[in-house]
Amino acid sequence: MNTSPKPGPDDCVSDQKIPSRSSYLPLVLCGSYWRTQDSFKNIVVFGDSYSTSFQGTTWVNHLVRQLQKRGCSPNVHNFAVPGHTAEEDLSDQLSLFFKKFPEQKSSDAISALDSGATTYLVFLGINDCGRRRSEALEFIVEDIFDTVHDLYVKAQARNFVLIDVPPVDRSPQAIRLECMEKIEERVETWNKLLRTQAIEFQSKTTDATVLIFSSHKLFSDILDDPLEHEFTEDDPETEGGGIWVDDLHPTSEVHDILGEQIFTSVLA
16 A cells, blocks of 8 residues: 555646646646656547537637747547546547557556656546536546556556546526536536545656646636637527537637646646
8 A cells, every 4th residue: 555645736746847826826746757748749538528519619729829839749649439427438539549659568668658748638427417417426536547547557658647527517408408506516426536546546657747727717718708718698508609609618719728628727
């Protein structure tokens, strides 16, 4: 059993430049493989329709665009699938990952994805919060960290950015179905569990970097003050408006803000 003290939210053991103290980064735990922008030469994404879409670009595309402006053209491996949950589908995404990048049997093996040059981004939980009660979410968040652990051991993954669940309780869908309070409780539970389990995971794998980016705070800021973000006063509750492309999913403009803020918070 690892008996070392658990790191706090701002602990960092790397000599490399640490991420900013952005309000959108509630958790910053840095390990020895963190190379800031150089850690984004390879990007691996696990997620749902918020991370891949047939309707337009997502935050992934906008993040890549920000990196390209800095002279970095990352290799992107996006395993996200619309409608997927962490509970039932993350294991399938992980299987596809290992088909493309087979398990490293030895710590001395040369990985196709260099540990210091690769960042793994996980953005799941929206569909889980829509389907499952709060008391079931702890076990589902554990599934995410089982996946993170598998990547750490079998793929020599060392850099992780976990994106928490946005306030989908304020989406047109939740408003229409009159389930705002129920979904709000689930989202709050999920995000607390994500933070707690991230700290626990990194305390046992101190060479890993674990960051949490809060899409919840970012979306809340947009919904609370749409005019500040160049939307209209009606957009926060309007399906097909400037913020929501339908009853649950954000527009490309919101994805643009999300991708830019991930870049700014983690790398700028």
